[in-house]
Amino acid sequence: MPAGEFELIRRHFTGRGSVRDDVRLSVGDDAAVVAPRAGAELVLALDTIVAGVHFPADTSGRFVGHRALAVNLSDLAAMGAEPAWALLGLTLPAADEAWLGEFATGFEELARRFGVALVGGDIARGPLAATVTVGGFVPPGKALTRSGARAGDELWVSGTPGDAGAGLAILQGGIAAGGATREELLRRFLLPEPRVDLGQALRGIASACIDISDGLAGDLEKLCAASGIGARLDCRRLPRSAQLLEAAGEAGSMRHALTGGDDYELLFTVPAAARPGVEGLARLAPVRLIGEITAEPAVQLLGSDLKRDLVHGFDHFGN
Numbered sequence: 001m002p003a004g005e006f007e008l009i010r011r012h013f014t015g016r017g018s019v020r021d022d023v024r025l026s027v028g029d030d031a032a033v034v035a036p037r038a039g040a041e042l043v044l045a046l047d048t049i050v051a052g053v054h055f056p057a058d059t060s061g062r063f064v065g066h067r068a069l070a071v072n073l074s075d076l077a078a079m080g081a082e083p084a085w086a087l088l089g090l091t092l093p094a095a096d097e098a099w100l101g102e103f104a105t106g107f108e109e110l111a112r113r114f115g116v117a118l119v120g121g122d123i124a125r126g127p128l129a130a131t132v133t134v135g136g137f138v139p140p141g142k143a144l145t146r147s148g149a150r151a152g153d154e155l156w157v158s159g160t161p162g163d164a165g166a167g168l169a170i171l172q173g174g175i176a177a178g179g180a181t182r183e184e185l186l187r188r189f190l191l192p193e194p195r196v197d198l199g200q201a202l203r204g205i206a207s208a209c210i211d212i213s214d215g216l217a218g219d220l221e222k223l224c225a226a227s228g229i230g231a232r233l234d235c236r237r238l239p240r241s242a243q244l245l246e247a248a249g250e251a252g253s254m255r256h257a258l259t260g261g262d263d264y265e266l267l268f269t270v271p272a273a274a275r276p277g278v279e280g281l282a283r284l285a286p287v288r289l290i291g292e293i294t295a296e297p298a299v300q301l302l303g304s305d306l307k308r309d310l311v312h313g314f315d316h317f318g319n
């Protein structure tokens, strides 16, 4: 007999992730009970990933489990928060035990690395989708936001944006690449690495921060709109990986770096006074100065002939 809902939860989602002593009651009751850290502020985020929208429907469970948590940890990273707990809502067309086992493994591997306990969730029949809620801590008043950038601040980015979008293009047949180049770009799409440590290190250094989920240029527009400023982005300074350049060429790699989604890198602004602090970030992640914040509320791209209307980020309900 196929396992029922109760048995699926017991097998795949009980005792997953890190063991935390602030978890009083976990999977098994009607709700979880946790003890927030005294004196800290609680940061909460939720993200849904849907088959056919955020990942190809035939993606291995391990990568989907990883992604479901990674996109949420990336949101906490962008707030400068330390992750603590997660809740998982899963809808599945069928109770495919092998797939669920892989999903749980992908989720758990990442959860353990970042000290996250899976404390509850829900499971239902439906189109394949996973919704995760995460909670974490920041010291009072220290959360990074999108709204703190000021004219004259420097604009920085972590990692090599565009790789994940190129990986997806390879899967979809839009780009041809082979060997180690293909492997690396696929890895960047399938196993995004949330910049959790960098985000926390940016507290007290960055004036504003956003994670790049919908494309660097589009997410930069969001940060600018939230801060009421503009930016001059020097495209010639954009860090592009050797693999991206090889797979997509000069113009294609620029387009991926500016508009490719799913990177989960951090885009942040730094006031001149906080500049010395940036040097110390390099041990956590490669970071690169790519532009500056302007008083005039528009995003200008220097050194790229990319059409302006290509640059807007992904919008599920846009036309």
Ligand code: ADP
Pocket: 009, 013, 014, 026, 027, 028, 029, 030, 031, 032, 088, 089, 090, 118, 119, 120, 121, 122, 123
């Ligand atoms: P209820 O009917 O009260 O919502 P459920 O049978 O849905 O109870 O869930 C039982 C327990 O299992 C709860 O503690 C819930 O948080 C947990 N749970 C259910 N689905 C998941 C899941 N996908 N991941 C983690 N915990 C889950």
Ligand code: MG
Pocket: 121, 122, 123
């Ligand atoms: Mg339930």
